[in-house]
Amino acid sequence: xxxxxxxxxxxHLNIKGGSERFTKVLSEALIKRNIEVALMTSKYDxxxxxxxxxxxxxxxxxxxxxRRHVMELTSHVLKDFNPDAVIIALQDxxxxxxxxxxxxxxxxxxxxxxxxxxxxEENVRLYEDHYRFPLDTPKYLKYIxxxxxxxxxxxxxxxxxxxxxxxxxxxxxDEFFINNAIDNFDxxxxxxxxYVGRFVHLKRQDFLIITLNEVKNSxxxxxxxxxxxxxxxxxxxxxxxxxxxxxxxxxxxxxxxxDEELLRLYRQAKLYVHxxxxxxxxxxxxxxxxxxxxxxxxxxxxLSMVMKHEVHxxxxxxxxEVIEWVRYVLSRRLSEFSKVRExxxxxxxxxxxxxxxxxxxxxxxxxxx
Numbered sequence: 001x002x003x004x005x006x007x008x009x010x011x012h013l014n015i016k017g018g019s020e021r022f023t024k025v026l027s028e029a030l031i032k033r034n035i036e037v038a039l040m041t042s043k044y045d046x047x048x049x050x051x052x053x054x055x056x057x058x059x060x061x062x063x064x065x066x067r068r069h070v071m072e073l074t075s076h077v078l079k080d081f082n083p084d085a086v087i088i089a090l091q092d093x094x095x096x097x098x099x100x101x102x103x104x105x106x107x108x109x110x111x112x113x114x115x116x117x118x119x120x121e122e123n124v125r126l127y128e129d130h131y132r133f134p135l136d137t138p139k140y141l142k143y144i145x146x147x148x149x150x151x152x153x154x155x156x157x158x159x160x161x162x163x164x165x166x167x168x169x170x171x172x173x174d175e176f177f178i179n180n181a182i183d184n185f186d187x188x189x190x191x192x193x194x195y196v197g198r199f200v201h202l203k204r205q206d207f208l209i210i211t212l213n214e215v216k217n218s219x220x221x222x223x224x225x226x227x228x229x230x231x232x233x234x235x236x237x238x239x240x241x242x243x244x245x246x247x248x249x250x251x252x253x254x255x256x257x258x259d260e261e262l263l264r265l266y267r268q269a270k271l272y273v274h275x276x277x278x279x280x281x282x283x284x285x286x287x288x289x290x291x292x293x294x295x296x297x298x299x300x301x302x303l304s305m306v307m308k309h310e311v312h313x314x315x316x317x318x319x320x321e322v323i324e325w326v327r328y329v330l331s332r333r334l335s336e337f338s339k340v341r342e343x344x345x346x347x348x349x350x351x352x353x354x355x356x357x358x359x360x361x362x363x364x365x366x367x368x369x
Contacts, residue, residue, distance in 0.1 A: 007083035011131035014043035029357035096143035151302025194269035199238035266291035289344035
């Protein structure tokens, strides 16, 4: 089938995270292929999305019956934009149900995780306020024609929970970071540890503060920088980390950094440490690799199943190993790790938007609905 118009659904493009970045990069890649793109969402971040040449369909935040409103807006979008296929950019099959009730066209869903571990009894209502319907997932999976996942780690989880065989399509790095990648691995940097991510408890920024205190016994000049985005569904955790950072002279928070600011931070950091356990994939470490920061990641994670220990960076299998590898790297000059940095650079270059987009289009074109 020939694809000329694609509708991408993501309920909240104002929260800067992996699924939002995925939506931005995929939209850009589709537009490059002269495919018309429409985005359906409730809000969007201007820095990431305002320049996109897409058709916008905005869900009304103030309606009480959000499921009904999704059905109504979806009906309007399918008639007005008339897409050839729909991509749901995160794990919420209710939108597949909304599409299939109205029109029989291909619907695929890109799953970052089948269980959102960040949801609890206290914040589940906030997720619904953001047009997410996680408790409905089992009812509506049958309306998805094909499930894509971002890693082998998540593939296995999806098979266990949903009894389907998903297709692994790795996410990709924003072209901004690829096009601005460094090519010199002989430089040296101060003992700065960087961590990039939303401020939610599963990202474990607090553990890196513990790591800092442990390492400071032998390396006095080490500093930690947290660059990240507030998530309105998890504000209490952010406020705790902010409070701790104000009490620690060697901890700095850079809130809501632009891509240009992130680039500068990656290039300043000697070490990028990603301590989220069971990270679904992990693109920030790859962005850091392109800018010459040595990378330590905490296994298991999607990325730890792809990168090789001491070839592309360092894979820690427990928290004690994280601390040991941090101490090991910071006690040496960065120029001693040229081969590892070059290996990391080559690995990261493979995660290009064109590769991801082509694979997704191949899946859509194979569907007969």
